[in-house]
Amino acid sequence: MRIILAPMEGLVDAPIRETLTKVGGIDRCVTEFIRVTHSMLPPRVFYKFAPELHNQSLTQVGTPVAVQLLGSDPEQMGWHGRKAAELGATQVDINFGCPAKTVNKHKGGCVLMREPELMYEIAAAVRKAVPAGVPVTAKMRLGYDDRSMGVACAQALDAAGAQEIVIHARSKVDGYKPPAYWEEIAKAREAVKAKVIANGEIWSVADYWRCREVSGCEDVMIGRGLIARPDLALKIKASQQGVQVDDMTWPEAVVLVKEYASVLQGWLEDKYVTGRIKQWLNFLRQGFAEAEALWPHARKIREVAPMLACLEQVVPAKSKAAVQAA
Structure with missing residues (x-):
């Protein structure tokens, strides 16, 4: 029943990961995406986004941090996945969920959900290039133009060897507007063998339990809710034990x-x-x-x-x- 801090580009950097993991309740973090294009990035770029690589991919309090890559060239993504592992990454994550127009315009992030075959090629290339002991995971939405591609894309990633798939319960077109369609996550979860992690619209302890019930997922990823309430993960963990803790002042x-x-x-x-x-x-x-x-x-x-x-x-x-x- 893990709680994972979401990668929020431009906000959830290493300093805020350190700050929030010290509060407690967070089991794992994911870096902001490292943009992979047509040439090999130098190590300093990996260290810029993931300084935790200098500390066995852990925050100062020992919370694991995954390195996230974003790109559409399977070969380049594979090489960068291997390089991340060589530099000390203990998990390599692939971004198929970013809804930003600039990213999508350059064939990165959520726009790739229009092409589950390419998603498969990318994930398979990373899985092949990364050592077997390093998990390859992915984050996606329910689709780009609508929410109809969630199952097909999750199946593509599952077939490619992704060990975990985080699904944000909206399409790109939905943006971040409520509601979150947790029931659609359940459909994808039932269609794959990989572990599925629910993401989207968890702002409170009550939201967490409703998300788990509707999606059927044991683990959740939280972004904006944890930025708004830094003690949310701690409160959720307490609720799992049937305990209430005071709100952060x-x-x-x-x-x-x-x-x-x-x-x-x-x-x-x-x-x-x-x-x-x-x-x-x-x-x-x-x-x-x-x-x-x-x-x-x-x-x-x-x-x-x-x-x-x-x-x-x-x-x-x-x-x-x-x-x-x-």
Whole structure:
């Protein structure tokens, strides 16, 4: 009954993986995708996206991290999968789910779900190139134009040797709009031998249990819900044991954001650090009423120090989670 932190391009970087895994409850992470084109990428690119490769592919608290690749050339994908393993990757994941227009325009991500035969070739090439002891996994949606390709694409990946398949319960056209079609994940799960992991629209403990019931999946991947409520995985794990834990408070969340900012300042210029903080704060608005109250002012700030000072302002508001049913 694992909980996996989703790879959110442009947000779930190594520093935020470190921050969230320290909170607890997360069993595995996946990197932002490494874009594979027509030439071999140097090791520094792999290390940029997955610095955990220097630590046996683990975060500092010991949470495993998979290296994710995105591309449409089977041969190149195979070579890059092998290189990832040589550099220390303990799991190689393939992205067939990214809905971004730029990515899809260059034949990457979810647009490949129009061609399950090519998905098979890509996954098979990676599986052949990667050592047998390193799992090859994949992430997909239910389809590109609609939700009709979920079963066929999952079967293609299964036949190619993917050991696990994460399915985001929407099509590309659906985007991120509710609802999530967990029942469609169940259809794909029943059609393959590979382990299927459910993803999409899990914002609370109650959502987690409904997703498991409808999809039939034991494991789930959570993205936006964990960014909005950093303690969500911890609360889910407690619920599995029949235990309730107190909600994370806003001051506790601010401590996490400050830790994240501190690490980022060693990586990026301040203007980019502020941008990343704003991205996270924008998601925190869905989990904390305090973040919602601060947002109109915080969104205008361009420097790190004033941004962090803004987050520490006292706002007379209760966390949304405190008034929502777990």
